[in-house]
């Protein structure tokens with residue numbers, strides 16, 4: 395329990411919220427920095443994303459239209475990762491699991507080894523005190539040439555301690571990726587996948603069962619099924635929720651109607667996270683503050699959610 399954090403919420407003192415130790419367990423590293431940082435770095439005026447986007451397709455349109463240069467050169471990618479570490483440190487994040495897309499091994503002549511050594515260096519430079527769990531991330535899009543091989547290289551490198559699957563949720567059945575998750579589990583890695591953002595409650599359960607997940611990224615559709623919620627709570631599968639992302643991608647009407655309240659009330663361990671700060675604009679501190687403002691949770695309940703992420 396942290397009374398300063400609770401006071402920050404009830405007395406509208408953002409600095410107290412920011413200074414309190416928090417986690418960010420659902421963060422796509424290359425999109426984890428501030429838009430203003432990228433504008434300054436690239437020397438161009440990147441327009442802000444539309445306030446509400448229709449799902450991943452419209453978000454991808456924005457990314458490919460305006461943020462593409464960020465990922466095309468090694469220099470820009472490395473800036474993006476540094477910006478994400480700086481953002482975490484400035485926001486009082488003490489534990490971060492940020493996914494690095496496996497495609498980025500392509501920026502390094504020695505592939506996964508080069509990527510790993512850059513990541514270690516960036517962490518040391520910008521956020522050495524933050525407990526950083528290296529997480530490899532990959533999209534369900536295995537049709538992209540050479541992509542599957544990048545994923546296998548990252549897994550075989552032995553560097554990453556967590557794995558996360560994302561992209562078009564219903565594009566492929568979870569069985570397609572089962573061999574990778576089995577291997578990850580054998581290596582003692584934490585297993586995570588995006589589900590229940592656009593898919594339904596049964597899809598969350600199926601994905602979690604097939605891939606033997608420790609945590610689900612989003613998972614909010616579970617709130618429509620008592621059976622699935624009971625199963626998640628019983629199996630202690632955590633949901634790493636990103637409320638602002640859900641609103642801005644049109645999945646949830648507004649923060650006041652976010653199903654995280656239902657999930658919490660069913661005994662599911664939930665956490666609050668950024669997803670893509672560069673696009674959605676809300677830090678972890680903002681997520682707590684904004685959710686408190688809606689009246690969905692008390693300060694003590696949000697403090698409990700904060701502690702979930704630090705356990």
Ligand SMILES: [Zn+2]
Nearest residue numbers: 420588611669
């Ligand atoms: Zn995500």
